[in-house]
Amino acid sequence: MTSPISRRPVFATAALAAALVAVTGCTASDADISSDLASAVDEAIADTGLDGGGWGILAVDRGSGEVVYERGSTLPLVPGSIQKSFTTAAALDILGAASTITTPVYAAGGVTDGTVEGDLVLVGRGDFSFGLRDQPDGTLEITSFDHNEANTGLLPVGLNTGDPLAALRSLADQLVEAGVTTVSGGIAVDDTYFEPETAWPDGRIDSIWVNENLIDVVLEPAGVGETAGVRVIPQLASLTVENDVETVAGDEVDVVVEQVGDEVVVSGSIGVDAGETVRNTQVDDPVAFAAMAFADVLAEAGIEVQGEAGVPVPAYAGDPVATWESAPISEFARVVQKMSYNRGADLLACLIGVQEGGSTCTAGLAAVLEHAGRLGVPTDEVRLFDAAGSNDYNRTSAHAQVELMKAAADGDHGSIFVDIQPLAGVDGSLSGTGAGTDAEGMIQAKTGTRVVFYPTTDQLFVLAQAYSGYMTTASGRDLVFAVIFNSALVDTVPEVLEASERVASVMLTLQREG
Incomplete structure (x- = not known):
């Protein structure tokens, strides 16, 4: 994986991570660190003050597969645009990154x-x-x-x-x-x-x-x-x-x-x-x-x-x-991921449908889900109603999202897939997250947001705020993670942005304390 700035890569190679695990083993200090991390993330969640549909969080060590943090990871939640990762991963593999x-x-x-x-x-x-x-x-x-x-x-x-x-x-x-x-x-x-x-x-x-x-x-x-x-x-x-x-x-x-x-x-x-x-x-x-x-x-x-x-x-x-x-298709996937381009994701699904012998975009969406199943994603935890994550009937679990991100990163186009994710503090939909902190350049992740107007109370409904991707923690650990929050009522647009920042704070805590 390459990074546009001179910082440590978001994750080391699997071989290096595995070697580190073999050398260090599982010690009492590891257990203490894990306990401290869980406490820190739990505290960060409490500090957000966000109530509603709840949280789905999973963080897994990139090399060993060890679960580093988990909360509600199998709950089917509204994903928002992190669902685009299903589409772009399929596009790279089915259409071909260089085509x-x-x-x-x-x-x-x-x-x-x-x-x-x-x-x-x-x-x-x-x-x-x-x-x-x-x-x-x-x-x-x-x-x-x-x-x-x-x-x-x-x-x-x-x-x-x-x-x-x-x-x-x-x-x-x-x-x-x-x-x-x-x-x-x-x-x-x-x-x-x-x-x-x-x-x-x-x-x-x-x-x-x-x-x-x-x-x-x-x-x-x-x-x-x-x-x-x-x-x-x-x-x-x-x-x-x-x-x-x-x-x-x-x-x-x-x-x-x-x-x-x-x-x-x-x-x-x-x-x-x-x-x-x-x-x-x-x-x-x-x-x-x-x-x-x-x-x-x-x-x-x-x-x-x-x-x-x-x-x-x-x-x-x-x-x-x-x-x-x-x-090349890899560039179309990069635009979709970095900018969270909805209609671009939809179009990629349509092209997948044609490539798979169909003539409809719905056929392409079915092929996207089938591709995820071939990667080992538990598709019973996923519901796809469009290719961009804009339909609020869509569902995914943090577990399914992590399995997708892990398998896509380890696949034939893994380095490309990781590289097209927004980079914290640097570009895309994460450009303002973690900027100027030690998290800058250390998180590459797709963002997801769904906000709808709630007419009976004249409020805005933050239906989903989510992040899914890869991070290198402050201690040097390489993780695959998903943080999904559903849902909260707010009164103004600035409060929507504030809710987004609060969910992001949980991700940043995971990076800082992990």
Whole structure:
């Protein structure tokens, strides 16, 4: 395993850990340490003041398999996003960590003297970046607080620095280099790689993605009473924008973004002191949106499209006239784990379904659970209702989670799997946890949070806060662990963040005292 900072690795190799166990044996001092650890963690749990559905905790020595701490480890609890680890572990093994996604373009009637005879067909294959996150070194960009979370209003959003139309521009450039000047037909988008998933909580999942199928709106307050500035991403010539956002006093933001076809309506108000703010909406029709975007990019490249954008998909065959190659699957898994990207996890399950011979995302989810069973995970302690952990009927136990993390770390793609987990105090969803303490760089773990509005009391329900992964304790012990808490009522968003910190304190105690 590699670490992005110069600290001791999160866990030593199994051979080294086993050697340490063989040398030290089990002594009275070990028993005292274990007792002290249990007391410290129990005290940390009591200090959180969190009551409700209770705790599921398990920490196991990475080398010896010794249970270091346990509380309610077989209870089936709401996992939140730590469930994504089931999906990414399966993706690395089933899809292949080094495999890539090829997005082709076909000329339905061939190319004659620079003219595409008939329609140009863009074929979706499930690349959620599709140029947006792709970097020159072959990695995918990770943003601090992603545009997928913009509408929560919790923290300022870090937009990607890449061009959301980069893949389409590359495809257009290839056509220009091949001498194409005209498309006699229209632009078709083939979205049949798998059946679009519409039932999961995080929105529609298709095989074609442009800007992760979001329309982002960057808002700038003007003077009080004036219309705010609006910038739409991606900027498309065919996309009209209606700006009905008024600048008001204060710093509150109450803005709604809606899209129907080729029109985006931005309405509401933004406080004069709010600063630059991002809001967005998922595109209403990924196929139509991709066709529109591709037609615009082709026009910019000097290729005349004589037909319409979004025509029915014609028959096509032969070699593609242009292709876009994605980053490896390991990078998609890294984005999902580091940022806790819900729709990205959903898409990986859909791709797994295709790889396993199916045509639905649900088939992929079943394959994810089967993969966990092959790893030795007690699947009777697991319930999967979506691939991202966003459905609150999902359940897992701390025991099942530890077995998954342990087996995945010891598997063929173990070093990659460990490395894609958020690193405490450094990056991803753990960047603010343990920063500036001895725990910084010593914990690599997936985070999970589920918060819902409780209407009868006008409160927020912290349904789940969880952490699952690997740590090197202050005493040098390498552990696989899971800490899951369900559930508490709070009154405000700051109290949600405070509850998260309280659960994190139990994990940090385990690292400090273990």
